[in-house]
Amino acid sequence: EAAVTQSPRSKVAVTGGKVTLSCHQTNNHDYMYWYRQDTGHGLRLIHYSYVADSTEKGDIPDGYKASRPSQENFSLILELASLSQTAVYFCASSDTGQGPEVFFGKGTRLTVV
């Protein structure tokens, strides 16, 4: 069973503070992704990576940085958290570029106050 583990599962951050969301996969997949989900909306791609030490911008990268230090680990960094970044964040992995199956973690609920 493919496994994508996110930590923490929930976090409250202060506006202007730094937040790091972590993701670990045991699927041996090359591709990893960070998505954001807001109430009533689908999944929007923030950053993705197809190889260690390299990241690519997704559709909504502003205000976010990503880091892929190894094949298994992929982090999302909010250098200056803002209220508008309150959302649920999902990490995912796949063995090809978005197909045939993307495996998601359980999500991190981030609240910025």
Place this chain on the structure above:
Amino acid sequence: QQQVRQSPQSLTVWEGETAILNCSYENSAFDYFPWYQQFPGEGPALLISILSVSNKKEDGRFTIFFNKREKKLSLHIADSQPGDSATYFCAASPNRIFFGDGTQLVVKP
């Protein structure tokens, strides 16, 4: 711009009925259409998928109907069960995947 559109935003059916979830897309290059199911507190998980060379895909109670000419597809959930209550995302991909905003399905017993 929204690449994949879903309707309705929410749907309530009674147990045993067929739930029909709709999806449309704009990009003719899309050739792979997965549907993901998401339960509260969980990440989405692949439910069923179809390639654009097919017009129908069945997996148990779940069936995708695909109309390439009209760029529309639908997910039919037959004999709906309360356990099917979840959010369903239609997605489309040529190489990267685009998700719709989801349909929240509630199945009442």
